[in-house]
Amino acid sequence: xxxxxxxxxxxEAALADVPERYSVVYDPELVDQPERLMDxxxxxxxxxxxxxxxxxxxxxxxxxxxxxxxxxGVGLDNIDVAACAARAIEVFAATGANxxxxxxxxxxAALMLRRKAYGAKAQVAAGExxxxxLIGREVSGxxxxxxxxxxxxxxxxxxxxxxxxxxxxxxxxxxxDDAVWRTVGRRSLGELVAEADVLSLHxxxxxxxxxxxxxxxxxxxxxxxxxxxxxxxxxxxEAAVVAAMRAGRLGGLALDVFEDEPLAxxxxxxxxxxxxxILTPHIAGVTEEANRRISFATIAxxxxxxxxxxx
Numbered sequence: 001x002x003x004x005x006x007x008x009x010x011x012e013a014a015l016a017d018v019p020e021r022y023s024v025v026y027d028p029e030l031v032d033q034p035e036r037l038m039d040x041x042x043x044x045x046x047x048x049x050x051x052x053x054x055x056x057x058x059x060x061x062x063x064x065x066x067x068x069x070x071x072x073g074v075g076l077d078n079i080d081v082a083a084c085a086a087r088a089i090e091v092f093a094a095t096g097a098n099x100x101x102x103x104x105x106x107x108x109a110a111l112m113l114r115r116k117a118y119g120a121k122a123q124v125a126a127g128e129x130x131x132x133x134l135i136g137r138e139v140s141g142x143x144x145x146x147x148x149x150x151x152x153x154x155x156x157x158x159x160x161x162x163x164x165x166x167x168x169x170x171x172x173x174x175x176x177d178d179a180v181w182r183t184v185g186r187r188s189l190g191e192l193v194a195e196a197d198v199l200s201l202h203x204x205x206x207x208x209x210x211x212x213x214x215x216x217x218x219x220x221x222x223x224x225x226x227x228x229x230x231x232x233x234x235x236x237x238e239a240a241v242v243a244a245m246r247a248g249r250l251g252g253l254a255l256d257v258f259e260d261e262p263l264a265x266x267x268x269x270x271x272x273x274x275x276x277x278i279l280t281p282h283i284a285g286v287t288e289e290a291n292r293r294i295s296f297a298t299i300a301x302x303x304x305x306x307x308x309x310x311x
Contacts, residue, residue, distance in 0.1 A: 001043035001044065002024055002025040003044060003045045004018065004023070004025070004044065004045070004046045004047075005025045005041045005044040005048070006024065006025065006049075007028070007030035007041075007047070007048070007053045008030075008048075008049055008050035010050075010295040011291050012295075013295070014295035017296065017299050017300065017303065018303060025044075030053075031049070031050075031053045034059075037053070037059065038062055043064075043065055044063060045306060045309075046305070047063065047066060047068075048069070048298055048302060049072065050071075050073055051073055051077075051282065052261065054078050055069055055078060056079065056080035057080075060083055066089050067090070068089060068301075068302055068305045069090075069091045071092060071093045072298050073094060073098065073285060073294060074094060074095055074285075075093075075204055076091060076093060076204070077204065077205045077232060079091055092298060092301035092302065092305070094297045094301075095151075097290060097293040097294040098285035098294060099155050100289075100290070101285050101289070101290040102155075102284045103152055103155035103156045104287075105280075105283075105285075106156050106200050107160065107163070109226075109228045110144070110198045111139055113198075113226040113251070113278065114136055114139050114197075114198070114252070115136035115137070115138075116134055116136035116252070117134040120134055139160075139163050139165055140163055141166075142198060143167075143195055143197045144157070144160040144196065144197070145169070145192045145199045146167065146169040146184070146202055147171075147189070147201045147213070148169075148171050149169040149171035149174050149180060149184065150171075150202055153200070153202035156202070157180075160198075165198075167183070167184045167185065168184065168187045168192055170186075170188060170189045170191075193217050193220045193221050194220050194221070195222075196221070196222065196225060197224075197225055197226070199226070199228070200228040200229075201228070202231055203232075203235055205233075205234045205235055211236070211237045212235050213236045213237065214236075215240040218237075218240045218243075218244045223249055223251075224250070225251060226252035226276075228253075229257055230254075230285075231257060232257050233258040233259045233260070233261060234259050238255075238258065241253055242271065245274050245277065246274065251276065252277070252278075253274070253277045253278070254277075254279075255278070255279055256281075256282055257284075258282075261282060262281065263279075263281070
């Protein structure tokens, strides 16, 4: 049996940093094969996952030798952190490794949704020339509203400011004396959604944030505002934002995350026929550069812990 089991994809070059004395099973298909995963991980000392492997319940209970969990990313909602803590199993997130990737995704989505023209390839190639229908809006002078003001949101704030946007944010966990408020306007959630031309979400998924953006919040948004969620799917009520898009209240929507992932065809059908919508498969934080940083950082954390325990 292996000391380290890796159930989802990573930059394989990072595996070279694992000392020879530790055996490794790296199989990205394990996440979709729970019985094989259970067998492979039963005697593992370390488990490395992304966001789809559910480190809880029967799997966690079966791993009697588990010493640590490495998360190839930052969100921990797929890991029973409390159960791990009760067994002194340390959980390592690759904090900061994909901040830039997500921030660039958000800004790209904001530019595309405000401008509206980038989905016209088929029309133009077919000989149509829909210039009037595709006259969009600039981001310069518009208001970027950030729900949550952690590390990724602060990267977005810097980039939005460079584009000439006014940046405001809601985050009750950031004190009023934090220096960030010198350049970012502090708002309540209600004030934020009412003022933002672009609303971008940057909060973890927990009991307090589930459906934080629901029908009430969407109704309070500016007509024509765009919504971007590259945080966690459950933070947004998908039914509410789809209804707002169909009613013409929202001007654009970008979802990189969904309430249920992978998004099934039946659930995805609710987006059929909607214009100015970007749907991506939880990829905002995964670029070649970020994948490399995340992979090497996670391997380093896990190996360090095993070596500490072996001393």
